[in-house]
Amino acid sequence: MTTTKNAGDIVSGYKYGWHDPEFKPVNAPRKGLDREVVTQISELKGEPQWMRDFRLRALDIFESKPMPTGFWGGNIEGYPLDFQDIYYYVKPMEGQGKTWEDVPEEIKRTFDKLGIPEAERKFLAGVGAQYDSEVVYHKIREDLEKLGVVFLDMDGGLREHEDIVKQYFGTIVPPADNKFAALNSAVWSGGSFVYVPAGVKVDIPLQAYFRINTENMGQFERTLIIAEPGSYVHYVEGCTAPTYSNDSLHSAVVEIIVKKGARVRYTTIQNWSTNVYNLVTKRAAAYQDAVMEWVDGNLGSKLTMKYPSVFLMEPGAHGEILSLAFAGPGQHQDAGGKVVHVAPNTTSTIVSKSISKGGGRTSYRGLLKVYPGAKNVKSTVRCDALLLDADSRSDTYPVMEIDEEQVTIQHEATVSKVGEEQLFYLQSRGIDETEATKMIVNGFVEPIVKELPMEYAIELNRLIELQMEGSVG
Amino acid sequence: MRSFEGSRGATKGSMSKNGAVLRIEDLHVAVDGKEIVNGLSLAVPSGEVHAIMGPNGSGKSTLANALMGHPRYQVASGRVYLKGEDITELPPQERARRGLFLAMQYPTAIPGVTMVNFLRAALKAVQGRDVPVREFRQRLQEALALLKMDESFARRYVNDGFSGGEKKRAEVLQMSILRPTMAVLDETDSGLDIDALRTVAEGINALRTPAAGEDQAPMGVLLITHYQRILNYVTPDRVHVLYKGRIVRSGGSELASELEAKGYDWITDAVDAEGDGANPSKGGDGE
Numbered sequence: 231m232t233t234t235k236n237a238g239d240i241v242s243g244y245k246y247g248w249h250d251p252e253f254k255p256v257n258a259p260r261k262g263l264d265r266e267v268v269t270q271i272s273e274l275k276g277e278p279q280w281m282r283d284f285r286l287r288a289l290d291i292f293e294s295k296p297m298p299t300g301f302w303g304g305n306i307e308g309y310p311l312d313f314q315d316i317y318y319y320v321k322p323m324e325g326q327g328k329t330w331e332d333v334p335e336e337i338k339r340t341f342d343k344l345g346i347p348e349a350e351r352k353f354l355a356g357v358g359a360q361y362d363s364e365v366v367y368h369k370i371r372e373d374l375e376k377l378g379v380v381f382l383d384m385d386g387g388l389r390e391h392e393d394i395v396k397q398y399f400g401t402i403v404p405p406a407d408n409k410f411a412a413l414n415s416a417v418w419s420g421g422s423f424v425y426v427p428a429g430v431k432v433d434i435p436l437q438a439y440f441r442i443n444t445e446n447m448g449q450f451e452r453t454l455i456i457a458e459p460g461s462y463v464h465y466v467e468g469c470t471a472p473t474y475s476n477d478s479l480h481s482a483v484v485e486i487i488v489k490k491g492a493r494v495r496y497t498t499i500q501n502w503s504t505n506v507y508n509l510v511t512k513r514a515a516a517y518q519d520a521v522m523e524w525v526d527g528n529l530g531s532k533l534t535m536k537y538p539s540v541f542l543m544e545p546g547a548h549g550e551i552l553s554l555a556f557a558g559p560g561q562h563q564d565a566g567g568k569v570v571h572v573a574p575n576t577t578s579t580i581v582s583k584s585i586s587k588g589g590g591r592t593s594y595r596g597l598l599k600v601y602p603g604a605k606n607v608k609s610t611v612r613c614d615a616l617l618l619d620a621d622s623r624s625d626t627y628p629v630m631e632i633d634e635e636q637v638t639i640q641h642e643a644t645v646s647k648v649g650e651e652q653l654f655y656l657q658s659r660g661i662d663e664t665e666a667t668k669m670i671v672n673g674f675v676e677p678i679v680k681e682l683p684m685e686y687a688i689e690l691n692r693l694i695e696l697q698m699e700g701s702v703g
Numbered sequence: 704m705r706s707f708e709g710s711r712g713a714t715k716g717s718m719s720k721n722g723a724v725l726r727i728e729d730l731h732v733a734v735d736g737k738e739i740v741n742g743l744s745l746a747v748p749s750g751e752v753h754a755i756m757g758p759n760g761s762g763k764s765t766l767a768n769a770l771m772g773h774p775r776y777q778v779a780s781g782r783v784y785l786k787g788e789d790i791t792e793l794p795p796q797e798r799a800r801r802g803l804f805l806a807m808q809y810p811t812a813i814p815g816v817t818m819v820n821f822l823r824a825a826l827k828a829v830q831g832r833d834v835p836v837r838e839f840r841q842r843l844q845e846a847l848a849l850l851k852m853d854e855s856f857a858r859r860y861v862n863d864g865f866s867g868g869e870k871k872r873a874e875v876l877q878m879s880i881l882r883p884t885m886a887v888l889d890e891t892d893s894g895l896d897i898d899a900l901r902t903v904a905e906g907i908n909a910l911r912t913p914a915a916g917e918d919q920a921p922m923g924v925l926l927i928t929h930y931q932r933i934l935n936y937v938t939p940d941r942v943h944v945l946y947k948g949r950i951v952r953s954g955g956s957e958l959a960s961e962l963e964a965k966g967y968d969w970i971t972d973a974v975d976a977e978g979d980g981a982n983p984s985k986g987g988d989g990e
Contacts, residue, residue, distance in 0.1 A: 654795060655813065657794065657796040658771050658772075658773075658796075659799055659828065659829070660796050661828045662796050665828075669816050669820075669824065672816065673814055673815025673816035
């Protein structure tokens with residue numbers, strides 16, 4: 231294996247910080263962002279004119295918008311993020327692998343090391359694997375394909391299902407939504423396009439895996455999921471990156487449409503290295519009796535700003551956001567969720583659990599909005615923060631805009647230190663302090679972990695354990 | 704069998720032939736800088752039950768927590784010996800691994816951690832070995848049966864949402880699985896109805912003698928209680944009255960009945976009348 235290890239990772243416990251020095255992109259990437267770069271991306275992809283225009287309009291919006299200084303992620307100003315020091319498009323290979331053998335060896339071995347082909351064989355209905363700017367491998371189980379389920383990379387989706395993409399793209403998260411949504415709209419590449427026909431239930435998860443290899447990389451995946459009436463799909467994404475001394479940027483946009491009686495679950499296990507800015511906009515619209523669930527685990531990155539949202543558009547719709555954040559030394563997890571009750575008789579639950587250690591910082595930022603006339607709305611918000619030491623920090627910024635009186639809203643927030651009494655209790659039963667702390671943390675996140683399929687629950691517990699070990703040394 | 708060679712300095716005659724499994728010498732304990740236990744000495748021989756009774760604020764719970772090594776309870780002076788070994792400076796887990804157990808008055812909830820996972824981790828820790836699943840299951844089932852608890856109890860989160868009675872049973876359940884050589888029971892009887900009290904008492908009695916084939920000395924028990932009630936079911940070998948952080952009177956089990964009939968005043972008044980000027984704070988928050 232000719233991958234290179236990073237000394238800092240050995241201390242922090244991050245297991246994915248190596249990079250492949252032999253990798254050579256097939257294009258000639260240059261740093262910086264301008265109209266030429268945006269046009270080149272569109273040309274290289276052979277896109278229709280309307281998409282090129284969409285990108286260029288988005289670029290104008292990006293350039294005209296100031297860095298976010300408002301409530302939603304008001305803290306990025308303090309970070310030295312230089313948009314001209316980033317590669318916006320690094321093309322890893324020509325075409326795309328239909329089998330892993332089609333994928334160039336130096337790229338394939340990265341995914342082997344990450345265990346993706348193995349997971350695909352064991353428990354997945356389909357896999358997409360993105361390396362820098364493009365999806366290098368994509369496959370869905372044949373029986374699902376026959377049922378009409380589409381699982382492609384976003385570029386493939388645009389080529390093969392242009393009418394659907396044109397109908398929905400940018401309607402849930404318009405470019406003008408925020409500066410980073412505009413950036414993604416201008417330079418997006420890769421991501422997933424998922425279409426589930428009416429009544430089709432995809433019983434095991436589809437997974438996308440995002441890997442950054444190049445230093446100073448910007449990864450701008452774009453995902454669109456459409457669940458037709460009565461369908462079900464569980465989409466899972468994972469991600470890692472090498473540890474470099476220079477920063478990388480990951481700025482995704484995810485749009486989901488959950489139609490009448492459909493259910494979509496979107497699970498993220500975010501494990502970027504601690505030099506990655508993770509600035510993501512994720513939003514779903516749920517229609518009559520539909521269910522949208524976000525399970526959002528954030529363990530990695532330098533700074534994450536991400537608030538998965540659900541718009542409950544029609545009666546009977548239900549939104550659920552489970553957010554788990556772990557911030558270690560030098561990390562800030564600014565996470566949370568937004569629920570907007572547009573229609574009456576809609577329900578929602580937000581559960582946020584955050585852990586800070588070694589000077590790490592977590593913030594819960596949440597919005598609960600109820601439109602006038604949205605009667606009989608029921609919503610429960612619960613956020614719990616756990617601090618592992620006195621240097622760490624946790625803040626809660628819940629916003630409620632309730633413009634209707636006939637509603638039932640519950641909100642509960644707790645901040646606790648790993649309690650002396652809890653530690654004493656476990657220690658009095660012979661368990662040492664390190665083990666006791668692990669047990670308390672695992673118990674704390676249990677309400678979220680138990681929602682994950684077993685394989686991911688094991689993975690998440692393992693990642694938390696690694697982070698905990700990093701804090702002991 | 705283990706020997707109890709470390710009985711140096713003990714007053715002969717007060718020791719039973721078994722030697723003391725727990726010995727406390729002139730113990731002074733402070734909480735937040737305030738001395739609650741001041742000059743307590745006591746020896747519990749292996750296999751004996753010693754009851755500690757006393758009015759509220761006499762320092763009973765402070766004693767219990769200090770014996771287990773709770774960081775907030777500072778031992779100012781004095782020593783504590785377990786099976787002859789000085790454990791005064793040891794952290795709680797090391798005391799537990801040497802066979803000491805504290806059934807707490809207010810057990811803490813650990814949300815998200817199931818009883819079964821917790822018990823397995825605790826058993827592994829006190830035994831210093833991986834306990835085979837079958838052996839663990841058997842112990843767990845025996846303990847549940849002993850305390851008349853449903854098996855579903857093991858799947859619940861530790862003390863989370865437990866009723867007062869369930870918490871106390873869970874403490875004795877842990878004791879039953881961990882099989883300590885010395886147990887301190889801090890008001891394990893409080894909050895129990897009469898049936899639960901009887902069940903818990905039966906559990907304690909069953910654990911006093913080691914299981915057949917176990918190479919272990921009979922368990923010593925320090926039973927801290929406010930009421931005489933539980934002593935109808937667990938007969939104490941000795942009863943000690945704690946007042947103002949010291950033992951002011953000791954006797955046989957008949958002393959408990961006397962306290963039940965007459966209350967504490969006749970003892971505490973006598974102590975106060977002695978005009979013990981050296982006696983510090985009243986220790987009102989010592990519980």
